[in-house]
Structure formats: C-alpha cells, structure tokens
Amino acid sequence: MLAVVFFTVILTVAVNAAPEDPLLIAPKQxxxxxxxxxxxxxxxxxxxxxxxxIDHFVVKVRGFYLDPNxxxxxxxxxxxxxxxxxxxxxxxxxxxxxxxxDNGYEKFRICIGAVMxxxxxxxxxxxxxxxxxxxxxxDKPISFHIYNGFTSxxxxxxxxxxxxxxxxxxxxxxxxxxxxxxMGTNKIxxxxxxxxSNPEGGMMTTYIRYSYKSSSLYKMAESDxxxxxxxxxxxxxxxxxxxxYNSIIHEIGHVIGLTDKYDSWASEWTMYGRAxxxxxxxxxxxxxxxxxxxYLCN
Numbered sequence: 001m002l003a004v005v006f007f008t009v010i011l012t013v014a015v016n017a018a019p020e021d022p023l024l025i026a027p028k029q030x031x032x033x034x035x036x037x038x039x040x041x042x043x044x045x046x047x048x049x050x051x052x053x054i055d056h057f058v059v060k061v062r063g064f065y066l067d068p069n070x071x072x073x074x075x076x077x078x079x080x081x082x083x084x085x086x087x088x089x090x091x092x093x094x095x096x097x098x099x100x101x102d103n104g105y106e107k108f109r110i111c112i113g114a115v116m117x118x119x120x121x122x123x124x125x126x127x128x129x130x131x132x133x134x135x136x137x138x139d140k141p142i143s144f145h146i147y148n149g150f151t152s153x154x155x156x157x158x159x160x161x162x163x164x165x166x167x168x169x170x171x172x173x174x175x176x177x178x179x180x181x182x183m184g185t186n187k188i189x190x191x192x193x194x195x196x197s198n199p200e201g202g203m204m205t206t207y208i209r210y211s212y213k214s215s216s217l218y219k220m221a222e223s224d225x226x227x228x229x230x231x232x233x234x235x236x237x238x239x240x241x242x243x244x245y246n247s248i249i250h251e252i253g254h255v256i257g258l259t260d261k262y263d264s265w266a267s268e269w270t271m272y273g274r275a276x277x278x279x280x281x282x283x284x285x286x287x288x289x290x291x292x293x294x295y296l297c298n
Contacts, residue, residue: 038093
C-alpha cells in the first residue's frame with residue numbers, strides 16, 4: 001500500500017509587501033512527485049493584525065502540456081478554489097494522475113492568494129511540481145543488458161553513469177546497474193540499452209513499461225534506452241559532436257523516474273530536456289536532480 005507523502009508550502013502574507021514580490025517560505029519542497037501520491041498544500045497564518053485584513057485564501061493550480069513535436073507549451077487551470085479561512089488544500093494522487101493521463105500534464109504550477117477585504121489579492125511565488133514517469137522499484141536494482149553497437153569505452157560509460165547516480169543517491173543500495181557488474185538482475189523483464197537508426201527520434205529515447213497491479217501501482221516493469229545511431233557520438237567532449245556520457249546519464253535519470261525539464265531556470269540541470277553538440281554539463285549531477293531522485297526512490 002502506498003504511503004501518503006505531502007508537499008508543503010508555507011505562505012506568509014504581508015499587507016505592506018509589493019504585490020510582485022510576496023514573501024513565501026518553503027523549507028521542504030520537492031519538484032518531482034511520485035505517481036498516485038497526494039499533495040497537501042499548506043500555508044501559514046500571518047500576524048493577527050494582517051490576518052484580520054484577509055477575507056479569504058485562494059488556491060490556483062495550473063497544469064502544463066508540452067507538445068513534443070512543436071515544443072509548444074499549453075496549459076489550463078485545473079484547480080481554482082476559494083479556501084475560505086482554511087490553511088490547507090489537498091489534491092489526491094488519482095486527481096493528478098487523471099490530468100497526467102488524459103491531458104499529458106507532467107507539470108503543475110501552484111499559487112496561493114490572500115484576498116484582502118478590499119478585494120486586492122496578494123499571491124505567493126509560483127511553485128512547480130512534476131509528476132514522475134513511474135514509481136521506482138525498491139526491491140531490486142534496475143539492471144541493464146547492453147546490446148551490440150557500442151565500443152567498450154561506451155559500455156563502461158553506461159556502467160559509470162549508473163554508479164554515478166547510485167553514489168549520489170547514497171541510499172545504501174543500488175538503484176541502477178549493468179549486467180554483469182550487478183549483484184543481481186531483473187529476472188522478470190530484460191532492460192536493454194541498444195543503438196539503432198531512428199530518423200524521426202531524438203538523440204536518445206527511454207521507453208518505460210510499468211505495472212498497474214494493485215500491489216505495485218505505477219511501478220516500473222521494464223525500461224529500454226534506444227541510442228540514435230544517426231547522431232555523431234563520441235566518448236569525450238568534442239565540438240560539433242555529441243558526448244555519449246552527457247546524454248546517457250540523463251536517460252538513466254528517466255529510468256529512475258525523473259521527467260524532462262524545459263524551464264529556463266532548469267537549463268543547468270542534468271534533467272534539462274535539451275542538449276547541444278559538444279555539451280558536457282549534464283555529466284555532473286545537479287543537486288536538485290539528486291534531491292528529486294532521492295525522494296522518488298524512498
């Protein structure tokens with residue numbers, strides 16, 4: 001049975017603050033949300049004088065869909081509620097999953113507003129939540145079988161990318177590895193990394209299949225990574241060519257459950273969804289990607 005994990009924001013509204021610069025304190029925030037897990041949004045009372053000037057609180061949640069073909073982002077309000085004097089609002093995991101599956105919304109923006117008695121609204125800063133591709137297995141590592149098409153150095157880089165994630169997560173267990181380096185393999189399904197021509201695809205593509213069984217809802221059953229042989233791959237950063245390690249460590253992040261990020265403020269993240277020729281910045285795992293993955297794997 002899945003445990004409920006809460007996402008918490010604490011809002012402090014100051015009536016003398018500039019509306020474009022409200023004060024928001026979020027000591028515990030996760031950008032990545034597990035599948036089928038609810039979110040409890042919480043905000044704090046202000047001081048007695050300020051609180052007496054507030055008529056009610058408003059919760060707005062907007063869902064975003066990115067068209068993979070055009071890169072165009074569309075969105076719509078999925079929650080717009082008057083919370084009255086309440087200081088929390090709960091969204092169930094099934095509610096979020098419905099928007100994820102029916103509309104393709106992987107990203108949600110959360111804002112809290114304090115509507116004053118004079119009708120003026122003071123809004124919190126925007127907070128974003130991404131819905132993970134799947135819930136990561138915790139009973140055994142995800143072990144990859146590497147098919148033909150790779151040099152021995154590239155095979156080693158797949159292994160080191162897995163171990164880089166394991167070391168950064170520091171969970172006391174392996175989450176991803178490669179056969180035969182692993183202490184065990186996925187005995188039910190075979191996870192593969194292979195190279196082949198994919199004229200209409202991206203540089204690399206990760207395919208996830210996951211179980212709907214009640215005992216393992218949204219738990220990954222199998223994962224395959226396809227490396228597009230139409231790209232010029234190299235094993236060290238080279239101008240005009242694509243650094244293999246820089247991309248494979250990003251794809252393994254998808255296997256763990258992390259989603260692509262296309263926001264400008266995530267351009268330095270390992271899970272930023274675009275990569276340029278000669279790029280090597282993704283091979284150093286970003287601290288927020290590590291935090292997100294630790295949350296998904298616990």
